[in-house]
Amino acid sequence: MLTRFLTDRGKHWIAGAAFCGMAGMAWLSFALTESMFSLPGGSAPIGARDAIREPAISPAGSLNGSAPSSAALSPSHSVGTEPPEARHALYAAADTSTAAGPVLGPVQASPPAFAGKVALTFDDGPDGKYTPAILDILRENDVKATFFVVGTQVSKFPEVLKRIHEEGHAIGNHSWDHADLSKLSSARIRAELTKTDEWIEKTVGFSPSLIRAPYGAVSALVKKEAERSERPLIGWNVDPRDWAGTDSEEIVRNVKSHTKPGGIILLHSFGGKQGKLDNTVEALPAIIAFLKENGYQPRN
16 A cells, blocks of 8 residues: 555656656746747747847937938939048937037037047138148148038138048038027028038039037037938037147147047137137147057048
């Protein structure tokens, strides 16, 4: 009697252990793949297939959080070959999430995802003195840059803008007369950008695909107008304040201290304190030398 009881009891224990083992394996499979079953034909489990799918990465250059469309990556009025800004590294650096602070406060851009590369940018030109001097230095050092130009200056110095384009530099829209766009209506913002686009296109054959707001002052309306035109707003993250009359040595020290891979350096090719930018011209060769010596690749 006792032998039969123990035998029957042993069978129950064996069956229970087997059941627990199967349940444990099923739980482990679910924990790893979110599915207890594999697809027919040897395919990976549904959960595992989803897990290895690469997430969609939205470039910071997109105004709506998604990758820029093909239309956004090329100027709408381009003629001939694709201009430099259509392949611009600064697309990955646009910042449309930072609310405008003080009028003179810059829009801090997220660095572009180009390891080892930095962007040299020059605002407010062109002119007949400093822009050509800057272009000479860039040509001598085989360096490309981005010039965010003001429409009124383009109308005065179209030949200098042509040189900027012919020498392979990128061109961006910096408004018609350097107005604080964050204080304007949608109609005025659009007029500032459109009139500048028209002059640039008339001069070099295409309208620019980059926008930089004067003073870095951005409002919801400015962002909306930029999005309407399918163009990113470009800020900066290195400002040596050349426009304020900072001496050339301090400009270089500032660039050395703050430049990191993916940096956007803000300089000027017109304007400056009392209309002078000799400090920028003096500092530029040392800036370029520093960038090259430290493995950075200045690019437009």
